[in-house]
Amino acid sequence: MKRFMTLLALLAIVAAGSARTLVIYYSFTNNTATIVSNLSAQLPGADVVRIEPAEEGLDYAADGYAIGSALIAAIRENPDDAASYPEIKPVAVDVASYDEIIVAVPLWWGNMAAPMQTFLFHNGGAMAGKRIGLIVSSASSGISGVEADARRLIPDGEFVEPSL
Ligand SMILES: Cc1cc2nc3c(=O)[nH]c(=O)nc-3n(C[C@H](O)[C@H](O)[C@H](O)COP(=O)(O)O)c2cc1C
Structure with a gap:
């Protein structure tokens, strides 16, 4: 209930027309994409951008999630090195031009x-200084690690609590 009220508060600010909102998401098996599709129907003024890996057709879940596991391990080992992060397709968005940014992502x-x-x-x-809402899709795991990643990668964001 508390989480629902927080999201409602965020939506109310957006609905008041006082803020520019970006929804940015990644989805491999489209669970997060479905959440974003439902959310964006309630946020008609928001811009929605999907992140896509540069390499197409990878099955991150194959062989006991081997590729996904290796990608996460590389980031954990060297989180400050750009080379640790898999390439993504160019994204034409200026995040600085938004007041609120909703990040939706799988765990x-x-x-x-x-x-x-x-x-x-x-x-x-x-x-920095933007209101950041975090939406996480997982099979069963708790999302505190994803929240920690978001705070590491957006060090000066104004995070809306709690995440969803
Ligand atoms: C590489 C990989 C690792 C995953 N690890 C976990 C995990 O540790 N715990 C969990 O609950 N779900 C895990 N999942 C499941 C996803 O978090 C879950 O299915 C999510 O809803 C997928 O979202 P998507 O359909 O938007 O990609 C993992 C999925 C993948 C592909």
């Missing part, structure tokens, strides 16, 4: 899915 091995981490590694600094 991978307790962390934020790697392609979104790539985007935030390069753009999180420009989100």
